[in-house]
Amino acid sequence: MNASAQHQLNARYGSDALPAPAAWSPLIEQLLDHRSARRFLDSPVDDARLAAIVAAAQSAATSSNLQAWSVIAVRNGDTRAALADCAGGQTHVRDAPLVLMWLADLARLAHVADGAGRPHGALDYLEMFLIGVIDAALAAQNALAAAESLGLAGCYIGGMRNQPERVAELLGLPPRVFAVFGMTLGHPDPSEGTAVKPRLPQQVVLHHERYRPLAEQEEGIATYNDAMASFYASQRMNVNGTWAVHSAKRIADGSALTGRDRLGAALHALGFALR
Ligand SMILES: Cc1cc2nc3c(=O)[nH]c(=O)nc-3n(C[C@H](O)[C@H](O)[C@H](O)COP(=O)(O)O)c2cc1C
Structure with a gap:
């Protein structure tokens, strides 16, 4: 068993539910370590x-x-x-x-x-x-x-x-x-x-042959709400509500799009006919 791969997967899913697959590579290792950064040192990118x-x-x-x-x-x-x-x-x-x-x-x-x-x-x-x-x-x-x-x-x-x-x-x-x-x-x-932010369990996003009914995704989504709650707590982030509530707020209505509700008109103005 690849202990470092398992460690990375645990961080990526906020859970140890997915055993490290036999297939692994340095590129996969690097991709799994991604986290967005919002604070930088003074040095330039040359x-x-x-x-x-x-x-x-x-x-x-x-x-x-x-x-x-x-x-x-x-x-x-x-x-x-x-x-x-x-x-x-x-x-x-x-x-x-x-x-x-x-x-x-x-x-x-x-x-x-x-x-x-x-x-x-x-x-x-x-x-x-x-x-x-x-x-x-x-x-x-x-x-x-x-x-x-x-x-x-x-x-x-x-x-x-x-x-x-x-x-x-x-x-x-x-x-x-x-x-x-x-x-x-x-x-x-x-x-x-920065820390690796957990993602939805694979059984939620990975379907085989045909799309699995949404009702069957609920258990994995509930697991993910818990994983994100632990993540927010570990990062001392004061987030109101679960990932599901947070996501629902983001899609509530046009005003949640912070100006992008008029994207169609903006694109027309920029020369895209979008027929
Ligand atoms: C297309 C796209 C747009 C994004 N826009 C913003 C943004 O405007 N500001 C910001 O702080 N993060 C932005 N993000 C970063 C996401 O919030 C971040 O990727 C997500 O929360 C997952 O966290 P991680 O990248 O650390 O894994 C954006 C990400 C993507 C893919």
Whole structure:
């Protein structure tokens, strides 16, 4: 039995219910150790690390090799502060040495087609927007894993979708380019004391052959509510209610979306027809 794998799994699920599988690897080990970081040391993320991280990002699979994404590396303090403000005043965006802005980018494809004297009407469809978002997300997750392998840490910033037009203006985005999310990166401040946050048990998310009825997921969800309660207590986090209540609050109504309830209109304004 792989004791260190078992230890990692126990942390990932907040329980010892899943025996360590015989299959294991250094990459899996690293992925299981992920935790978001929101406090950073003063030292910058240098260009060598940035180049390696972006090469890893570009190694992700991409729909039809269209590579419908781009990334902007933001180091300028004023821009970071403005982005922090766009994202609802998240101070860790201002304080991180590097903020990567992950973009769904259909502008380059339009430009390439124009250059080839060819039409690009398909770019106006929701499907193409989704391709850009998926490509950006796959690249970003490769980047985060690569950064973590270099001893860096960071956090996705979905708050960048609170005010998409303002973010677009700050970054000089042309039409048909949308900031899907930001990502802070830096050398983690050990005093933050980040911990691996438990996830739902596998029997809740892993289905075999056909979707298992929701009623059969209830037991695993109850187990998870307990695991998260222990996690919050161990982290001295004062969270009101269970994970289920917390999640329900997040989806209660449009106003829970902190401005993103008008995302459809914002995307139209940014040049996405979304037919
Ligand atoms: C797309 C996306 C957007 C996120 N946006 C934010 C954000 O705006 N601010 C923040 O502090 N964390 C944000 N997070 C981090 C999540 O809260 C975090 O990943 C989740 O709680 C699990 O914790 P862990 O990453 O430490 O395992 C985001 C994560 C993802 C994947």
